[in-house]
Amino acid sequence: MKARKNYCRRIVLLSIFMMVIQAEAQISIIPKPSSVRINSGEFVMNAETRILYANQDGYEDEAKTLQQTLARATGFTLPVSVISNKTSCNNCIQLVNNLPGCDTLGNEGYYLNSDPSGVVICAPSTAGIFYGTQSLR
Numbered sequence: 001m002k003a004r005k006n007y008c009r010r011i012v013l014l015s016i017f018m019m020v021i022q023a024e025a026q027i028s029i030i031p032k033p034s035s036v037r038i039n040s041g042e043f044v045m046n047a048e049t050r051i052l053y054a055n056q057d058g059y060e061d062e063a064k065t066l067q068q069t070l071a072r073a074t075g076f077t078l079p080v081s082v083i084s085n086k087t088s089c090n091n092c093i094q095l096v097n098n099l100p101g102c103d104t105l106g107n108e109g110y111y112l113n114s115d116p117s118g119v120v121i122c123a124p125s126t127a128g129i130f131y132g133t134q135s136l137r
Helices: 002-026 059-074 126-136
Strands: 050-053 080-082 092-096 111-115 118-122
Touching: 050 059, 059 080, 059 092, 059 126, 092 126, 111 126, 118 126
Parallel strands: 050 080, 050 092, 092 118
Antiparallel strands: 111 118
């Protein structure tokens, strides 16, 4: 009986381990993110999608580079503009630096979130925004 319990525990642990390995294999981002959470839903970019950026040194350049990259890949030349307090952010890609915890990510760190309403990349520096946009590609 005890041997059978141990066998069942091993099977359960092996199954859990295999699910974790499979989930990690679906995310092919280099360098590997420190954490990934996969939720339901998806963001579908279209010709009306906008790229918005925080008014910080270098963020506009990264937004324009992303615009060019996405134009080559999709055929859409997305409008690029600075974020204002009144900017509505539905169907947009945002490059920001003001989300809670964003300032603790380190120089090259970034936070990337995608949901049906859009994409947010938050980083405390242009290096982090660069790496975030590379992951988005």
